[in-house]
Amino acid sequence: MTSQTWQSLCDKRYRLSLRLFLLLNAISALFSMALPLYNLRTFTPPVCIIFVLSVILPAWHKFHPKTKINISFISLLFGCLWAWHVVIRARLLSDNASTYLLIALLSVLFLGAIAFSNNIVAFLLHSFPVFAACLWFDGAENGIRLIFTFALPVIGIAIQQAIQRRNDNFARALMQRLMQESKTLNDLSMLDPLTGLYNRRGLQHKLNNLLALDDSSCFVLLLDIDHFKAYNDHYGHMMGDQALIRVSAALRDAVRSRDIVARFGGEEFMILLNNMDLEHARQTAERIRQKVYDLDIPHMFNESVATNVTVSIGIAPLQDSDIDAALSLADKALYEAKHLGRNNILVSGDLQVA
Ligand SMILES: Nc1nc2c(ncn2[C@@H]2O[C@H](COP(=O)(O)OP(=O)(O)OP(=O)(O)O)[C@@H](O)[C@H]2O)c(=O)[nH]1
Numbered sequence: 001m002t003s004q005t006w007q008s009l010c011d012k013r014y015r016l017s018l019r020l021f022l023l024l025n026a027i028s029a030l031f032s033m034a035l036p037l038y039n040l041r042t043f044t045p046p047v048c049i050i051f052v053l054s055v056i057l058p059a060w061h062k063f064h065p066k067t068k069i070n071i072s073f074i075s076l077l078f079g080c081l082w083a084w085h086v087v088i089r090a091r092l093l094s095d096n097a098s099t100y101l102l103i104a105l106l107s108v109l110f111l112g113a114i115a116f117s118n119n120i121v122a123f124l125l126h127s128f129p130v131f132a133a134c135l136w137f138d139g140a141e142n143g144i145r146l147i148f149t150f151a152l153p154v155i156g157i158a159i160q161q162a163i164q165r166r167n168d169n170f171a172r173a174l175m176q177r178l179m180q181e182s183k184t185l186n187d188l189s190m191l192d193p194l195t196g197l198y199n200r201r202g203l204q205h206k207l208n209n210l211l212a213l214d215d216s217s218c219f220v221l222l223l224d225i226d227h228f229k230a231y232n233d234h235y236g237h238m239m240g241d242q243a244l245i246r247v248s249a250a251l252r253d254a255v256r257s258r259d260i261v262a263r264f265g266g267e268e269f270m271i272l273l274n275n276m277d278l279e280h281a282r283q284t285a286e287r288i289r290q291k292v293y294d295l296d297i298p299h300m301f302n303e304s305v306a307t308n309v310t311v312s313i314g315i316a317p318l319q320d321s322d323i324d325a326a327l328s329l330a331d332k333a334l335y336e337a338k339h340l341g342r343n344n345i346l347v348s349g350d351l352q353v354a
Pocket of ligand 1: 194227229230232240241266267342
């Protein structure tokens with residue numbers, strides 16, 4: 001889930017609440033016209049307006065889903081219309097007005113509580129006009145009862161909204177954390193745990209991004225530590241790992257941050273140099289070779305090459321974004337470089353020794 005889907009969830013909640021509110025109002029208005037209390041059949045103008053608006057607005061919203069209907073405004077409008085309706089009816093029912101007012105207030109509160117259980121503002125705007133009308137009409141006799149009837153759901157909905165807000169904040173924080181962790185895991189899955197360089201998956205990912213932008217003047221370097229089997233056999237696997245870590249750091253150090261350095265296999269590395277001509281690619285390879293040499297990691301079994309750890313490098317240009325073809329050429333050049341005595345650099349199609 002992203003912040004966008006969170007927003008769309010909130011929008012959906014808003015739409016549902018609005019539709020429910022209009023539906024309940026339409027039903028209430030219809031009920032009030034068809035089966036009025038005390039059989040007082042009066043089609044008051046406000047109840048007719050409520051019914052018409054409740055039917056028209058959802059239909060209009062369906063065709064204009066992007067336009068946001070202001071819930072506060074609508075709830076206040078409907079609240080005022082209901083208050084108007086209640087006053088008209090109460091005037092006609094002078095004898096039974098108290099009971100009618102209480103029932104009318106309860107109905108409006110009930111309707112608001114269902115539609116706006118998490119929106120105290122809309123609930124207040126919708127029910128307060130009716131509450132004020134009831135109080136004005138019958139305040140002297142039933143004031144306390146009316147206040148109690150109104151205050152109870154207001155307190156309940158305020159608490160409910162506070163709980164909901166806390167739950168929302170918790171869910172949002174959880175979602176952000178999960179997104180962050182998923183990103184971290186994704187990043188980690190692209191790195192080689194021993195050296196911290198990109199693994200093959202990370203390399204592929206970087207290549208996809210890079211080559212989508214520009215593949216002009218790119219060079220692939222394939223590097224292999226010389227006689228690493230002998231190093232492992234004599235110094236042990238742990239020391240072999242330490243050597244790999246130090247060589248990896250030297251490779252990263254020797255290139256620009258825009259170049260991609262990946263551990264390609266056991267003691268084999270790949271570097272993609274971008275935006276560079278052949279001469280500079282060759283110079284970079286030489287700098288890498290020298291840096292590894294200068295690490296001065298003892299390797300007494302680096303047969304007839306040196307007494308420390310060295311690397312051989314094959315270079316090939318990247319053409320037509322064909323990374324496999326470039327790798328294949330670089331691999332051949334590396335193979336030749338090894339044959340020429342190791343601690344060497346060779347450009348594909350070129351037998352020049354560094
Ligand atoms: N310590 C350690 N050794 C590894 C790792 N991955 C591969 N190796 C070793 O790297 C050695 C690679 O040896 P070879 O492919 O025979 O090549 P080499 O001995 O380097 O000989 P040349 O490449 O011809 O110079 C093997 O002994 C592997 O066990 C690793 O993660 N840690």
